[in-house]
Amino acid sequence: MHTTITHPRNLVLAGVFSCVYVVVTSSGAFLGVFSPVMIFIGGLIALAVNSIVIMLYLAKVPCFGALSIAGVVIGAVMTLSGHSWVTLVTGAVYGVLGDAVAQIGRYRRPVLNAAAYSVFQLWAVGIIVPIIINTEKYLREVATTMNNPAYAEAMRELFSPVVLFSWTPINVIVCFLCGLVGMRVLRRHFVPAGVV
Numbered sequence: 001m002h003t004t005i006t007h008p009r010n011l012v013l014a015g016v017f018s019c020v021y022v023v024v025t026s027s028g029a030f031l032g033v034f035s036p037v038m039i040f041i042g043g044l045i046a047l048a049v050n051s052i053v054i055m056l057y058l059a060k061v062p063c064f065g066a067l068s069i070a071g072v073v074i075g076a077v078m079t080l081s082g083h084s085w086v087t088l089v090t091g092a093v094y095g096v097l098g099d100a101v102a103q104i105g106r107y108r109r110p111v112l113n114a115a116a117y118s119v120f121q122l123w124a125v126g127i128i129v130p131i132i133i134n135t136e137k138y139l140r141e142v143a144t145t146m147n148n149p150a151y152a153e154a155m156r157e158l159f160s161p162v163v164l165f166s167w168t169p170i171n172v173i174v175c176f177l178c179g180l181v182g183m184r185v186l187r188r189h190f191v192p193a194g195v196v
Contacts, residue, residue: 071095
């Protein structure tokens with residue numbers, strides 16, 4: 001097994017898994033087109049599916065830098081797709097912190113990998129920050145982009161400061177639980193199939 005992130009195989013896998021993660025996240029976010037409530041529901045679905053993606057990724061690339069690279073790639077893609085530049089920073093920071101947590105268990109302990117996923121997923125705080133800092137500007141942009149002022153108004157009602165601040169700890173707990181399930185799926189299906 002190649003134990004450094006700079007090995008070409010590991011860099012290729014980092015790119016592949018980051019792309020899969022982005023596709024899953026974007027698919028979940030797409031549900032938000034139908035209603036602001038669906039942003040949360042799509043987000044939860046993406047968290048669950050991505051827990052399996054990340055657990056498989058950590059099993060295939062069990063070395064420091066795996067989550068760091070994924071965090072930078074995801075942050076860059078989100079920034080280029082119209083989210084705040086803060087997302088690039090949070091992607092990098094929480095990617096490194098996620099790596100630090102997984103490294104404690106050498107990327108093999110289910111509880112630590114699930115915790116690493118919880119920490120890593122905090123990159124999404126970068127999406128929430130602009131909403132909190134300048135709500136009016138954000139909602140104006142939503143109304144213009146969606147060409148639907150009623151949608152922006154529904155977001156205003158749903159995305160209260162209490163909801164936004166509550167979402168982060170809920171996100172951490174859900175990610176941890178999904179990470180444990182992801183590890184179980186990995187061991188039950190991917191290991192016997194010889195994928196890992």
